[in-house]
Amino acid sequence: MTILKINTILLDIATRLCYIIAMITDETRNQKQTEVVMVTNLYQYNDLTHTLTDGRIATITSLYASKHATPGGIVNCVEGVIDGNKYMINIDNKPSLRDAISAEISRRKADLLARVPGLCELEAARNADYDYHQGVQNMMGDESNDGVRPPKRPATTAAEVAAKYPEAVAYLHIIAYADAQSASNVGFNRRCAAKLGIVALNNGSTPTEAKKIMDAAFEAAEKNSPYND
Numbered sequence: 001m002t003i004l005k006i007n008t009i010l011l012d013i014a015t016r017l018c019y020i021i022a023m024i025t026d027e028t029r030n031q032k033q034t035e036v037v038m039v040t041n042l043y044q045y046n047d048l049t050h051t052l053t054d055g056r057i058a059t060i061t062s063l064y065a066s067k068h069a070t071p072g073g074i075v076n077c078v079e080g081v082i083d084g085n086k087y088m089i090n091i092d093n094k095p096s097l098r099d100a101i102s103a104e105i106s107r108r109k110a111d112l113l114a115r116v117p118g119l120c121e122l123e124a125a126r127n128a129d130y131d132y133h134q135g136v137q138n139m140m141g142d143e144s145n146d147g148v149r150p151p152k153r154p155a156t157t158a159a160e161v162a163a164k165y166p167e168a169v170a171y172l173h174i175i176a177y178a179d180a181q182s183a184s185n186v187g188f189n190r191r192c193a194a195k196l197g198i199v200a201l202n203n204g205s206t207p208t209e210a211k212k213i214m215d216a217a218f219e220a221a222e223k224n225s226p227y228n229d
Helices: 003-031 035-042 095-115 119-140 158-164 166-178 185-202 207-223
Strands: 048-051 057-060 066-070 073-082 085-090
Touching (some): 066 085, 095 119, 119 158, 119 166, 166 185, 166 207, 185 207
Antiparallel strands (some): 048 057, 057 073, 066 073, 073 085
């Protein structure tokens, strides 16, 4: 076997492993949602424009800060565009921008919760179900606690809460598609369809209306996919 062939095989194995890891990571992230995920998905195509103290206009494309190492230490940065160039913008030394981002996140969160009744209740119930089932698995894997100290079952299940709030269910369905792993053809089609659903939400559609648009786009993409028989 030649060195070239060995390298080709190793590259194929590495590619497959990366794909599997990406799928596992995506599934884990979708099992338990957070407020950050809920808010960013609705507004991921709406940028924030802010005038800096030097008069330049900054278009913030990601409101949630990430930590970055600089010669002066670790700083909090957001993604943005200034004068047509993309930057990781340090907000630790820009209090007016930091305050504007914080206020915008609060405004968007309040708007989201007002438009999607029951969203917090459903997310809390989903997370409680997730924690319960994880607790059961951990208990069964612990020889010293094989049913002796079972986790407390949630008083209300996610299915019961979901039945009360169809708009919240539809919105979380859109989020799940928006977070799909684009490494696969199905995941790519889901993300593209979710973008249309989110645009519909931003244009005033209810989550159930937006989900219908998303579902129709996904079904059309899957039907026309060259990977289907």
